[in-house]
Amino acid sequence: EEEIPEDHPRYQDLLTRHRIERGVEKGITHLQGMHAEGRGSAFDYLLGEETIPSADDAERAAAAHLLLAEHPVLSINGNVAALVPGEMAELADVVNADLEVNLFNRTPERIEAIADHLREHGADDVKGLTADAHIPNLEHERSKVDADGIYEADVVLVPLEDGDRAEALDEMGKIEIVIDLNPLSRSPQVADVPVVDNIIRAIPNITEHARRLADADEAELREIIEAFDREGALEDAEERIRSGDL
Numbered sequence: 001e002e003e004i005p006e007d008h009p010r011y012q013d014l015l016t017r018h019r020i021e022r023g024v025e026k027g028i029t030h031l032q033g034m035h036a037e038g039r040g041s042a043f044d045y046l047l048g049e050e051t052i053p054s055a056d057d058a059e060r061a062a063a064a065h066l067l068l069a070e071h072p073v074l075s076i077n078g079n080v081a082a083l084v085p086g087e088m089a090e091l092a093d094v095v096n097a098d099l100e101v102n103l104f105n106r107t108p109e110r111i112e113a114i115a116d117h118l119r120e121h122g123a124d125d126v127k128g129l130t131a132d133a134h135i136p137n138l139e140h141e142r143s144k145v146d147a148d149g150i151y152e153a154d155v156v157l158v159p160l161e162d163g164d165r166a167e168a169l170d171e172m173g174k175i176e177i178v179i180d181l182n183p184l185s186r187s188p189q190v191a192d193v194p195v196v197d198n199i200i201r202a203i204p205n206i207t208e209h210a211r212r213l214a215d216a217d218e219a220e221l222r223e224i225i226e227a228f229d230r231e232g233a234l235e236d237a238e239e240r241i242r243s244g245d246l
């Protein structure tokens with residue numbers, strides 16, 4: 001990170017790529033994560049590499065859901081751990097959520113490495129190592145979750161999630177918040193709250209909204225959730241990407 005000059009016009013993008021590379025080297029990110037990063041980077045370029053207003057609305061609604069939740073869980077994969085470990089730990093702290101490692105390419109070594117990495121960045125308790133429950137209607141390995149974590153959560157934040165798993169979680173009746181730069185991907189399409197923004201900007205902004213809403217009563221939080229227009233947010237992001245209007 002030290003080698004990238006801060007005044008470089010693509011500073012954020014280079015920083016992001018560098019973090020994924022480091023994640024692969026450290027054994028917390030799968031090589032596939034590099035491809036996911038590349039796709040995300042292309043969409044972010046077309047969005048102007050900024051949080052568009054409809055994404056900010058989604059981030060506020062996400063904060064309201066997390067604050068209202070009985071048992072919120074933030075799901076962590078290899079890209080999320082490489083990009084925003086401390087930010088995820090901070091959000092978990094602010095909304096009183098669990099962190100759970102949840103991998104598409106699951107190996108005990110990678111789960112351990114990610115859990116350690118999160119703890120190094122301030123996480124207290126990391127779930128996902130027990131894996132004593134299954135998400136129904138998913139291939140065995142891909143479905144493993146903690147019984148007292150994602151399995152029983154009422155609200156789940158799943159950044160950069162695979163489409164099949166996002167659908168299966170939706171079918172379990174969970175309130176699902178998805179962060180994904182591609183508004184056409186299945187994961188944001190099935191989300192209650194699709195956040196079309198770079199996770200690097202999205203997580204700190206959700207945390208900031210949560211801090212501001214910390215004293216809001218239940219009625220106010222419900223109002224924010226009611227007012228959020230998920231179809232509108234998806235259409236808005238798609239329009240922005242297609243327009244080429246930066």
Ligand code: ATP
Nearest residue numbers: 036037039040160162163180181182185197198199
């Ligand atoms: P599928 O159609 O199976 O969902 P996909 O192209 O969406 O395939 P995945 O690997 O499942 O690929 O998902 C990666 C997703 O994460 C992509 O939609 C990509 O845009 C998004 N993404 C990558 N990096 C970021 C990031 N930093 N912030 C937000 N979203 C990102």
Ligand code: MG
Nearest residue numbers: 163185186187
């Ligand atoms: Mg996808």
